[in-house]
Amino acid sequence: MKLCVDAILFGFDKNDNDLKILLIERKYEPYIYCWALAGGFVKEDETLENSVLRELKEETGLVETPYLEQLYTFGDIDRDPRGRIISVSYYGLIKITDLNPSTDALDAKWFSVKNLPKNLAFDHKILIEKALERLRSKIIYQPIGFELLDEYFTFTTLHNLYETILDKSLDRRNFRKKITNFNILDEIDIITDDVIIGRPPKFFKFNIMRYQEKTKKGFYFEL
Numbered sequence: 182m183k184l185c186v187d188a189i190l191f192g193f194d195k196n197d198n199d200l201k202i203l204l205i206e207r208k209y210e211p212y213i214y215c216w217a218l219a220g221g222f223v224k225e226d227e228t229l230e231n232s233v234l235r236e237l238k239e240e241t242g243l244v245e246t247p248y249l250e251q252l253y254t255f256g257d258i259d260r261d262p263r264g265r266i267i268s269v270s271y272y273g274l275i276k277i278t279d280l281n282p283s284t285d286a287l288d289a290k291w292f293s294v295k296n297l298p299k300n301l302a303f304d305h306k307i308l309i310e311k312a313l314e315r316l317r318s319k320i321i322y323q324p325i326g327f328e329l330l331d332e333y334f335t336f337t338t339l340h341n342l343y344e345t346i347l348d349k350s351l352d353r354r355n356f357r358k359k360i361t362n363f364n365i366l367d368e369i370d371i372i373t374d375d376v377i378i379g380r381p382p383k384f385f386k387f388n389i390m391r392y393q394e395k396t397k398k399g400f401y402f403e404l
Contacts, residue, residue, distance in 0.1 A: 182264075182265040182266070182267060183222060183264070183265070183266045183267070184222070184223045184266075184267050184268075184269065185220055185221055185222045185223060185266055185267070185268050185269075186220050186221070186223055186229055186232045186233040186236060186268065186269050186270070186271065187218045187219070187220035187233075187255075187268050187269075187270045187271070187305070187308055188203075188218055188219045188220055188233050188236065188237055188249075188270075188271050188272075188273060189202065189218055189252065189270060189271070189272040189273070189308055189309055189311075189312035190202065190203040190219070190237070190247060190272075190273045190274075190275055191203075191272070191273065191274050191275070191294075191312070191316060191329065192274075192275055192276065192277035192278075192291055192329065193276075193277065193329035193330065193342055193345065193346075194277055194291070195330075195331075195334075195338050195341065195342075198341045198344075198345050199293050199295075199345065200293070200294050200295075200345050200346055201277065201291040201292060201293055201294065202291070202292055202293075202294050202297070202309060203218075203219065203241060203280075203289065203290075203291055203292075204216040204217060204218065204219075204289070204290060204291075204292055204297075204298070204301075205217055205218075205219050205240045205241060205285075205286035205287075205288065205289045206286060206287040206288040206289070206290075207286065207287070207302055208285065208286055208287045211261075211262045211263060211302070212300075212302035212303065214287070214300075215298075215300040215301065215302040216292075216297075216298040216300060216301055216302065217301065217302035217303065217305055218270075218305045218308060218309070219236050219237050219240045219241055219286075219289075220233065220236050220240075220268070221236045221239075221240075221285075223269075229251070229269050229271075230249060230251075230271070233249065233271050234246065234249075239285050240285045240286045240289065241280050241281070241286070241289040242280055242281030242289070243275070243278070243280070245275060245276075245278065247273040247274060247275035247328075248273055248274040248275065248325065248328040249271050249272075249273040250271065250272060250273070250315075251269065251270075251271055252270045252271055252272045252308075252311060252312055252315060253270050253308075253311055254267060254268070254269050254270070255267070255268045255270060255304060255307070255308065256268070257304065260303060260304045261303060268308075270308050270311070270312070272312035272315060272316065274316075274325060274326075274328035274329050275328070275329070276328075276329065276330070276331065277291055294309070294313060297309070316346060317346060317347055317348075320343070320346055320347070320404075321347075321403065321404045322401075322402060322403050322404075323402060324365065324387065324392060324402050326339075326342055326343060326346065327387040327389075329342060330342065330387075332386060333369050333371060333384045333385070333386055334384065334385060334386075335382045335383065335384055335385070336357055336360070336383070336385065337382070339360070339385075340353055340356050340357070343356070343404070356404075359404060363400075363402065364391070364395075365387060365388055365391055365392045365395070365402075366385040366386065366387060366388065367385065367386045367388050368383055368384070368385055369384045369385060369386050370384075371384045
């Protein structure tokens with residue numbers, strides 16, 4: 182029996198209001214030329230988290246360390262044609278960035294969670310569904326969604342992010358009121374050339390220090 186790690190990494194495309202997932206095109210058997218989650222076997226001298234970070238860097242070229250959380254252990258007997266292989270999966274959140282796959286992968290791309298390739302390797306469709314379920318349940322009681330946004334963002338982008346991940350409409354006025362009442366955002370003065378007519382949009386920044394201090398005092402984030 183062998184141990185491996187797999188990374189279900191999400192990114193948010195604010196231009197298309199689309200939640201995406203990072204996949205690599207496999208270079209070796211089994212499932213050669215199929216799309217798969219980044220991952221691989223754990224080395225004896227590394228922790229599980231170090232292993233998954235190494236695989237992400239090797240297979241996709243990512244240099245930024247994403248938000249990572251251990252998700253689930255998958256151990257069906259027939260999940261891998263190479264034999265009994267246990268996968269400890271992690272799901273992560275990161276800002277969408279350019280990718281530079283190494284020799285371990287033919288290609289690496291961001292795919293919409295609503296339009297995944299049909300030739301997914303192993304049981305990775307199940308892993309993705311499990312990660313999406315966890316993300317949707319956790320984003321309403323912890324502010325992890327800010328991991329998917331730029332440092333500065335508009336309320337419209339934040340609202341679109343939550344609607345996209347939860348896959349449902351959220352009343353814009355109520356959403357804004359609730360987030361504002363949390364007092365965990367700072368308004369930032371930014372001048373942009375994007376608006377030709379009307380007032381320029383307001384930008385905000387998540388104040389993680391204030392959020393942590395409020396949490397110590399019993400504050401509970403809930404949407």
